[in-house]
Amino acid sequence: MIINPKYAGPLIGLIISLGMSFVMSFVMVSMNVGFTANFLNKWMHAWAAGFLIGFPASAVFVPIARKYVFIHIIRLGLLLSKCCTISRSTGFCMRLAG
Numbered sequence: 070m071i072i073n074p075k076y077a078g079p080l081i082g083l084i085i086s087l088g089m090s091f092v093m094s095f096v097m098v099s100m101n102v103g104f105t106a107n108f109l110n111k112w113m114h115a116w117a118a119g120f121l122i123g124f125p126a127s128a129v130f131v132p133i134a135r136k137y138v139f140i141h142i143i144r145l146g147l148l149l150s151k152c153c154t155i156s157r158s159t160g161f162c163m164r165l166a167g
Contacts, residue, residue, distance in 0.1 A: 082127035090119035 094115035
């Protein structure tokens with residue numbers, strides 16, 4: 070299956086919010102309710118609510134986090150380029166410059 074790159078951001082947010090809401094709702098329901106007879110029903114309701122909040126939240130926070138990380142990666146790259154030679158194949162500092 071080929072996915073258009075313009076859908077990468079929303080698709081990543083969808084997958085992350087599905088997984089995170091699944092795990093977090095399980096933990097929170099098990100801690101607050103315990104493993105009772107209606108645990109599965111309560112868990113699925115909590116998961117649906119968590120996903121309905123989590124997916125729009127990921128649409129807001131993923132671009133902010135991506136921008137923050139890339140800014141710091143660029144700063145680190147500029148800093149490293151002043152003190153060492155960066156290997157094009159590995160991206161690691163191979164030797165100190167000068």
